[in-house]
Amino acid sequence: MHVFADPTNFDAYVSGFLWILKLTGASAVIALVIGVLLAAMRVSPVPVLRGFGAAWVNIFRNTPLTLVVFFCYFGLYVTLGLSLSQELDLNRYWLGVIGLSTYTSAFVCEAVRSGINTVPAGQAEAARAIGLSFAQTLRIVVLPQAARSVIAPFGSILIALCKNATIVGTIGLLESSNIMKDLINSNGDAVIPIFLVFAGTFAALLIPTGYFFGWLANRLAVKR
Amino acid sequence: MSTGSILYDHPGPRARARNAVLSVIFGIALLGLLYWIYTKFDQANQWEPRLWEPFTRSATWTQFILPGLWATLKAAGVGMVLSLAFGIVFSFGRLSDHWWISVPAGAVVEFFRAVPLLLMIFFIFYGVPFLIQGPVTAFWAVVIGLTLYNGSVLAEAFRAGIRSIPSGQSEAAYAIGMRKNQVMRIILLPQAARAMLPIIVSQLVVLLKDTALGYIVAYPELLQRGVNDLSANYGNIIAAAMVIAVIYIVINSLLTWFAGWLDQRSRVRAFRIPRQTGPAATAGATPGGDGTAVEPQG
Numbered sequence: 001m002h003v004f005a006d007p008t009n010f011d012a013y014v015s016g017f018l019w020i021l022k023l024t025g026a027s028a029v030i031a032l033v034i035g036v037l038l039a040a041m042r043v044s045p046v047p048v049l050r051g052f053g054a055a056w057v058n059i060f061r062n063t064p065l066t067l068v069v070f071f072c073y074f075g076l077y078v079t080l081g082l083s084l085s086q087e088l089d090l091n092r093y094w095l096g097v098i099g100l101s102t103y104t105s106a107f108v109c110e111a112v113r114s115g116i117n118t119v120p121a122g123q124a125e126a127a128r129a130i131g132l133s134f135a136q137t138l139r140i141v142v143l144p145q146a147a148r149s150v151i152a153p154f155g156s157i158l159i160a161l162c163k164n165a166t167i168v169g170t171i172g173l174l175e176s177s178n179i180m181k182d183l184i185n186s187n188g189d190a191v192i193p194i195f196l197v198f199a200g201t202f203a204a205l206l207i208p209t210g211y212f213f214g215w216l217a218n219r220l221a222v223k224r
Numbered sequence: 225m226s227t228g229s230i231l232y233d234h235p236g237p238r239a240r241a242r243n244a245v246l247s248v249i250f251g252i253a254l255l256g257l258l259y260w261i262y263t264k265f266d267q268a269n270q271w272e273p274r275l276w277e278p279f280t281r282s283a284t285w286t287q288f289i290l291p292g293l294w295a296t297l298k299a300a301g302v303g304m305v306l307s308l309a310f311g312i313v314f315s316f317g318r319l320s321d322h323w324w325i326s327v328p329a330g331a332v333v334e335f336f337r338a339v340p341l342l343l344m345i346f347f348i349f350y351g352v353p354f355l356i357q358g359p360v361t362a363f364w365a366v367v368i369g370l371t372l373y374n375g376s377v378l379a380e381a382f383r384a385g386i387r388s389i390p391s392g393q394s395e396a397a398y399a400i401g402m403r404k405n406q407v408m409r410i411i412l413l414p415q416a417a418r419a420m421l422p423i424i425v426s427q428l429v430v431l432l433k434d435t436a437l438g439y440i441v442a443y444p445e446l447l448q449r450g451v452n453d454l455s456a457n458y459g460n461i462i463a464a465a466m467v468i469a470v471i472y473i474v475i476n477s478l479l480t481w482f483a484g485w486l487d488q489r490s491r492v493r494a495f496r497i498p499r500q501t502g503p504a505a506t507a508g509a510t511p512g513g514d515g516t517a518v519e520p521q522g
Contacts, residue, residue, distance in 0.1 A: 048247045062476035064436030124230045134232040163340035177342045184351045191351040203338040
């Protein structure tokens with residue numbers, strides 16, 4: 001534990017995980033909004049919107065996240081000159097958020113779409129029968145019921161997103177995996193404690209999150 | 225079930241007209257967006273023929289893309305075989321009657337599912353050489369990392385699969401005098417494997433995408449060779465990234481389609497294992513659903 005007794009190393013460890021949490025937080029919110037919109041598009045009566053949603057999902061679900069993040073940095077920033085902040089680290093952070101949220105929104109969309117499938121057909125039929133439009137049917141009747149059945153998949157997506165946030169290290173943000181690499185390289189005698197601290201922090205964050213979402217999903221599950 | 229048809233009425237003349245108008249409006253907006261992207265690329269001179277021309281030469285493919293693709297497929301193939309073995313061993317371990325086997329096996333599976341793959345790969349690539357006093361090749365760092373993560377996911381999938389088999393199957397096997405080992409190996413595993421085949425194939429998509437992490441430890445896979453090295457030679461990073469993305473999308477779409485086809489096929493079989501469906505039953509454990517990977521790992 002002598003490695004983490006050094007305040008420089010300890011601060012690096014904390015800042016690495018703060019980046020992970022910030023990446024996860026911002027990307028989760030953006031991915032949730034885009035993902036629900038995409039799901040609404042994919043079930044809408046307008047063919048162009050359905051096609052757009054399907055294309056988005058098929059492109060981003062089948063591309064490695066590393067390539068997406070790589071493209072955000074070297075394509076959007078270096079080649080096309082899209083700069084989101086004067087500060088180098090913040091720029092990388094926002095480019096990482098763009099990559100993570102476009103990628104994750106494809107999975108959110110698919111989770112919401114299969115959630116819509118769990119709502120019995122009678123619900124939507126009854127909504128149509130009392131004269132609700134497509135937007136009203138979706139907003140007032142179907143989505144609130146679907147929301148309760150997508151909690152478990154959302155939990156898995158959030159956990160995967162938090163782990164995927166380490167991939168933003170590819171473009172030079174000093175998040176926890178890069179910090180761990182540096183600490184290992186400068187402290188070859190304490191490799192296992194370093195790894196256990198970093199891996200243990202992720203496990204301590206994510207395993208309870210998994211159980212929490214499992215509990216929440218069971219609690220809110222619609223008993224049919 | 226097609227959700228499209230039940231969420232809105234069959235369109236009458238007014239609805240059809242409205243949908244047509246909306247189609248045109250969104251179509252124009254979409255074309256505008258594409259045109260905006262096109263002009264942005266144009267301003268950065270990304271459509272110049274010299275950037276795209278390398279892809280018509282065979283040397284580009286034989287030197288960069290195909291070796292990279294081969295390395296990607298090799299890592300994914302070896303990783304998949306090892307993950308399956310890991311998954312089988314640890315799902316059996318977790319279902320063991322002895323707590324001193326099931327508890328450690330469960331802990332291992334939970335641990336490796338919670339640790340980011342990149343962290344594992346960094347530990348194996350940079351940390352393990354200090355421990356074994358020798359180098360670890362990038363290939364094995366990637367493959368072992370993939371095995372530990374995907375093997376743990378598969379272990380959970382197998383466990384769910386084995387538990388979804390009707391208890392009459394194992395009861396009958398015990399009744400004819402089989403031992404626990406034989407029941408698992410001869411009766412439960414083959415049936416679970418068939419029920420879980422779509423999930424295994426969709427996990428292969430996840431695994432194939434994750435090989436791209438090899439780029440970070442300089443394993444010469446598709447992203448490293450096809451985008452990084454290729455664009456270092458021709459200065460066409462955007463063009464290269466697009467071509468490589470298309471290759472990934474084609475391969476993964478084929479695998480996803482294959483998983484869907486397997487799922488369909490097992491659905492129409494007369495004898496079919498009732499599987500757990502619904503998000504509540506698969507809470508967090510199986511990346512289930514209609515033959516597609518729900519969990520967005522790298």
